[in-house]
Amino acid sequence: MSAKDILKTATRALRVNKGRTVLTMLGIVIGIMSIILVMSIGQGAQDLILGQIQGLGSRTIVVHAGRQPTGPTDVTSLFADSLKERDVEALKKKSNVPTLESVMPMVFGADSAIYGNEKYQVTIFGGTELAGKIFDISVAEGNFVTSDDVASAADVIIIGSKVKNELFGIESALGKKIRIKDKNLRVIGILPKKGQVSFFNFDEAVLLPYTTAQKYIFGIKYFNELVIQADSDATVSQTARDAEMTLRNMHSITDPEKDDFYLETQVDLAQRVSSITDILTYFLAMVAAISLLVGGIGIMNIMLVSVTERTREIGLRKAIGAKNRDILTQFLFESVILTCLGGAIGIFFGIILSIFGAVVIGYFLGQAWPTGISLFAIILGFCVAAFIGIVFGIYPARRASKLNPIEALRYE
Structure with a gap:
């Protein structure tokens, strides 16, 4: 047949x-x-x-405090205090990292934001004026954090669109003060509705100078992360190597197995996420x-x-x-x-x-x-x-x- x-x-x-x-x-x-x-x-x-991840840009390198986690349940790095102000200053020196364009310290956590009788749980990001460029965000109303705000640990804050709606409703938020912990912070800017950006949902977040967050909100003198920008795509690997060497020198580390920090480029992060x-x-x-x-x-x-x-x-x-x-x-x-x-x-x-x-x-x-x-x-x-x-x-x-x-x- x-x-x-x-x-x-x-x-x-x-x-x-x-x-x-x-x-x-x-x-x-x-x-x-x-x-x-x-x-x-x-x-x-x-x-x-x-x-x-790509939203952070291909030139971005993230330095995390603490040793690299051994698995998803290893959260010791969340409590590490190995990254300090002196590390930032060392990285900024051209003699240490010639191809570095910028470095931004970051601290983050969560707490309740209060305005009048309204209360809302928010994610708190402490950064610098560079946050807008790094995360590709800008304010829909008001102004962004400035270098002067960071230098003076100013009591200013930028709020996400959902935070604004939950705390203020249709009322104008600019110039009003919200309370986090025992600190009153003046709203200087409101972010547009944007959703998730580079793992962060800025709609439900607040952004303030890292100095303010360290001093008044978290009571710490260290950073959770350092966000580094290389001066070009071609120099990312070299920038990462120089930054790693600089931090080891600052921390007196001779054995890489004893690193109290770890670096990730966007390529590293993308590969890890893809594998998972x-x-x-x-x-x-x-x-x-x-x-x-x-x-x-x-x-x-x-x-x-x-x-x-x-x-x-x-x-x-x-x-x-x-x-x-x-x-x-x-x-x-x-x-x-x-x-x-x-x-x-x-x-x-x-x-x-x-x-x-x-x-x-x-x-x-x-x-x-x-x-x-x-x-x-x-x-x-x-x-x-x-x-x-x-x-x-x-x-x-x-x-x-x-x-x-x-x-x-x-x-x-």
Whole structure:
């Protein structure tokens, strides 16, 4: 028999029991749909995070206080006090880091902001006048922090759009004072609604001079991070090496294993995030693929039932000249058609759910969530579906092909 005849025969056999065919495909549909959905959401998360990393700029190097975490539960660096003002001054010296353009100390934390009877939990960022350039933010109303504000530890603050709405409503916030801890801070600027920027949601944050935050809010004399800008993309690696050497000299460290700080370029961070999201995405996809195993077993069972029901048909076909290969190919075709059709339907619904999921996630996050549907995921879905059809269809097909035609014709 030609491949065309075998395909027509297999398709006709599947149409005879439409209800059973649909129910058999259901496990494959759900499995492929789950894989597409998980991979899409994972890719969307990766695209979003990498976009936020790139928002810092390719010339950015972040110096974190404390040793590099050994895992996601290692939070010792959050309490490290290894980065001080003298480190900033040393980094600014051209003799130490010739390719450095700027360095900004950062402190951060969380506390309640109070205005009148209103109270709202905010993220607190202490930085300098460079924060606007580094994070690509500007005020919608009022003024930004200045170098004079930093030098004098001025009691000024810039608030995010949501903070403004929660504390002041429709009332003007400029010039008013809000209280954090026991310090009254005058609102000099309001940020536009922007959502997440480089891991920070400035809508729910406040920004003030780091000197003010250190002195009045956190009561510390160290920094959580230093944000360094190289003078060009080509000098990022050299800037990072020089900064690392300078800090080791400042901290009297000769053994790199004893570093009390660590540096990350945007390339380093992007690679680390990509690795983490890839591992998580593929792990979840494997979990979702368990339903494919169930679907494959269901297909094998139904194909075995089909072989039993069509025993006389198989015997008759063999009696008029059909070879074992023809019978095996026909039943294998039926299995693969079932799984590939289920795969196509699963891919379709997976894409629809991915788009819908991106909209829902974006709504709850307050920002656009990328729809990360890739051609790789679609091709993978088809390939997995075909593979399931072959693996779970081969046994029923071989069983059908080995039936004795005389015994098959006697079967009642």
